Amino acid sequence: MFTADRSANVALQRPSDWSVIQLPEAELVVAAPVAPWMDEGGFRPNVTVTTFAFPGTVTQLSTVVMAALLTSLADPYLLSVDPVPHLEAVRRMEYLHRGSGGLIHCTLLLLLENGLAGTVTTSCAANQLGAYDEVLGSIALSATMKDSSNG
DSSP states (O other): OEEEEEOSSEEEEEETTSEEEOOTTOSEEEEOOOOGGGGGTOOOOEEEEEEEEOOSOHHHHHHHHHHHHHHHSEEEEEEEEEEOTTSSOSEEEEEEEEETTEEEEEEEEEEEETTEEEEEEEEEEGGGHHHHHHHHHHHHHTOEEOOGGGO
């Protein structure tokens, strides 16, 4: 069963056993249920949504986000950057980096609507990808920007 969550600018669907976590730098974060192995330094899979004003094009947004990733993460490795036809997202980026849980696998969807950009980032330890890839993808693909024309 899925539950709808909304922030000021984005809506998404999450499994009802996943938690909403408050982080000051993010607009919305949902995380997998805590498992016993997480107490031993394991990484908690999550989906993080951020939004920011961006008056440029999709290409400019992709460039800015890629540059930020490559300069702010430990040992980043970009796997792919692809357009996303027929979805709310305009670009999909897949990458790896070193984090507190070892090697972290991330997929980032870029949203852009009426001068507002959104990033929807899925994260899990690389060795968790087989177990979490499908559910993380479902959550991320459910994300939609709030229609600013409706107030």
